[in-house]
Amino acid sequence: MSLTGAASAPGDLLTFADDLRVVAEDVNACLTSLLPLPQGPEQRVVEAMRYSALDGGKRLRPFLAVASADLFHVPRAHSLRAGAAVEMVHCYSLIHDDLPAMDDDDLRRGRPTCHKAFDEATAILAGDGLLTGAFAVLSDEETHPDGDTRAKLVAALAEAAGAEGMVGGQMLDLLAEDMDMSESEIERLQVLKTGRLLAVSCQVGGILGQADTATLEDLRTYGLCLGAAFQIADDLLDLEATAGDLGKATGKDDAAGKATFVSLHGPERARKRAKTLVDQAVAALSPFGESAELLRAAAAFTVNRQS
C-alpha cells in the first residue's frame, strides 16, 4: 500500500479490499447483535430492518469511522458501534429513498428493495426504526464511557442526517427533476445528500478519539472531498454499467433528466475532477502522516471501484 499518496496499483486495491472486508464482517456482526428480534408479532419490522441493514453492502461508512478512530487508538469495540450507527442511518435513507413515493426502485444490491420484500408500511417503519436505533447506539455507554463524547456523537450524526444535511439533500434531489440546476447547485445537492454522511463517518472516529476542533475539521474535509469523488464515480458507474453489474436500476438519472457532473461535462472531465477530489482528500490527511494509510487507500478505492 502506498504510504505517500493515493493507492492506485492493482495490488494496493487488493490489499484495501481485504481491509474493507475485515471491517465489513465485524460491522455485520455488530449490526446483528444491535438488531435482536423481539418476541411479539412486531418482530416483522425488525426483520425488515435486518433485511436492509445486513444486505452485503461494502460498509464504506463504518470503514471510515473505524479507520478514523484508529488514528487515535480508539478500541475497535467502540468505533465499530459508531460505524454501525452511521450505517444504520445510511440503510434507513436507502429504504426511504427507494419507496414508490420517492425514487420508486424495485432493486437494491441485487435484491428486492425493502418495500418489495415486505410492504410499503413496513418499509417506512423499518427506516424509522433504523434511524431511531442509530441514536440509541450512539447514546449507549458501550459506545463510549464519557457522556459528553456520546452527546457529541449524537449531535454530529443528527446534524449530518437532518434537514440541514441528508434529508435536505434528498428534498433537493426530488425537486431537481423539475429544476434547471447550476453546477454549484448540483454540487451542493450532492454534499448534502451524500457528502455529509461520509464526512460524519470520519468525524465520529475523531470524536471517539477526543480529537481537537482543527483535527475534526481535517477529517471532515477529507470526508467531503471523498464524498464528492464517490458521487462522480457513482454517476460514471450509472452511465457505463449495466443493471447486472450494480445490482440496481441504471441510467435512471439520465431518464429523469437529472443533471450530474458527468452529464454536464462528460465522462473524461468527470474522471479528472474525481481524481482532483481524491488528491484533495488525501491532502487533508497530511497532519496524520503515515498512520492515515487506510484512509488514503479508501480515497483511491472510491474512484477505482467497479460497483
Place this chain on the structure above:
Amino acid sequence: MSLTGAASAPGDLLTFADDLRVVAEDVNACLTSLLPLPQGPEQRVVEAMRYSALDGGKRLRPFLAVASADLFHVPRAHSLRAGAAVEMVHCYSLIHDDLPAMDDDDLRRGRPTCHKAFDEATAILAGDGLLTGAFAVLSDEETHPDGDTRAKLVAALAEAAGAEGMVGGQMLDLLAEDMDMSESEIERLQVLKTGRLLAVSCQVGGILGQADTATLEDLRTYGLCLGAAFQIADDLLDLEATAGDLGKATGKDDAAGKATFVSLHGPERARKRAKTLVDQAVAALSPFGESAELLRAAAAFTVNRQS
C-alpha cells in the same frame, strides 16, 4: 385545583386548561426557533415540518415534560426544549401514520394531513427530519450543560420511540387489522404505540432534574397509566364524537375491525377502567406530595377532555 387527588370539578379543569395553554404557547415558540427555514429550495421540507409541528396541538407531551421537570426545579429553558423534542417525535409519528401506505388519513386536527398539504415524498422526509431533529435538540448543550444527562435524554427517547417502543407499536397496529388480538395483546399494543412516548415525556423531566432510578420509575409508571387512560378516552371519543368535533376521521378503528378496550367491553366498563388507570397514575405521584399537582391535574384532564 385539588391537591389531594385527581382534579375533577369543572373549575379545576378550567385552571388546568390555562396551565396547558401557557406551556403550549411556550413550546410553540421553542419549536418555531428550533425549525428555522434554510435558504435553498430544500426549505420545502422544513415548511412541511413546521406545518405539522406547529399545528395547534394540545402539547400534552411537552406539558408532561415541563411539569415533571418542575418537580426538580429545572429551568424552563431546558425543559421546554426537551418537551419540544418529544413533541417533534410525536409529530413525526403522526405524519408517517397518516401516509397512504399506513392509516391513509386526509385530515388531522381539522387540516389536511402533511402528505395532502404537500406530497407523499415531502411528508416522508418531513417525518424523517423531525425525528432526526429531536435528537439534535436533546444532544445540544442548550438543553442541559452536562453531557451525561444529554446522552441519557437521547437514550430514553430513542428507546421509547424505536422498534421496541412506538415503531413496534405501529407495526403491531398495522398487523392488528388481520389478527384476533387478546385483551392483553391490545394493551401491549397501546403501551408500545402511545404509552411509551407519554411515559418518556415524564422521564425526560426527571432526567433533566438528575432524579434517581426509583424516582424515574415512578414517573414512568405515572406516564404509562396516564397513557393507557388516554388511549381508552381516545377510543371513547372516536366512538362517540363526529369528525367535526375531533378534526379527524372517526369510527375508523371500528370500520377496520380493530379491537379496542371499548369495542371489547363497551363504553361503561371502559370509562371505569380509565378512571382506575387515572387513580393508579395519581398514586404513583405520592412521593412528590403537593408539588405534583400539575401532573395530577393532567391525569384528570386526560379522561375528561372533549377532543
